[in-house]
Amino acid sequence: MNDFNLLVSSPRFREEDASDEILDLLDAFGDPDAEVQITRVAGIILARTSIHPVTVVEKLKELVASDPWEIRYVMRVLPIEKVVPAELEDISGAVGSMAARIPEGASFKIMVEKRHSDLHSREIIDYVAQEVKRKVDLENPSWVVLVEIVGRHAGVSVITPDKFFSSVVAKRESGE
Known part of the structure; x- marks a missing residue:
């Protein structure tokens, strides 16, 4: 699916x-x-x-x-x-198209869960973070960039915690 x-x-x-x-x-x-x-x-x-x-x-x-x-x-x-191929460019593009909904002055963190994927979490985070021009807060973010990888597909969301x-x-x- x-x-x-x-x-x-x-x-x-x-x-x-x-x-x-x-x-x-x-x-x-x-x-x-x-x-x-x-x-x-x-x-x-x-x-x-x-x-x-x-x-x-x-x-x-x-x-x-x-x-x-x-x-x-x-x-x-x-x-x-949004579901995209589990490729860095596709994931980054999906996040980029949704990142504008994070208001100016708001904070975010990136959550990555990957299953059956050769991508590295750190690599995904580094790549995706370039698309979000907001303050990072790993403890108490006002928004979460969620990347869920299952095999060849990545589910992406930009939502509040x-x-x-x-x-x-x-x-x-x-x-x-």
Whole structure:
């Protein structure tokens, strides 16, 4: 799947359960035609939905706040705004086209997770950082440049740190 807009993680060997769960959740959120693909990487599922990926994260957080144990197998959901070939120039170009939304005076950090790729994280960070003319803050950034590489594809997003979903964190915040 080269047009995914959600990267979902699950416990190892629970990918099928998490795939079913995210499809059921997306259906409940209004997309009965969502698609998933279990990757060759343990615990990683790619999903494609017609719902904006940030909206999915918001709805997941709301669900955990009202019914924490409705989500059992989906561990994390990362919104992906653009998918490009996992090549430095393509990743950099994708970030460059989105970096302008980071306001003047705002800070950012680059997060890279790569699986089944020969690219080096430091090389990706150095290359991508040239596209973002803002202050770096590794501890408390106001924006995150997310680069998720799975094999030959890179999912890229430029989002605020509250736009990630972690079931563990959400459950902890809900008091469960």
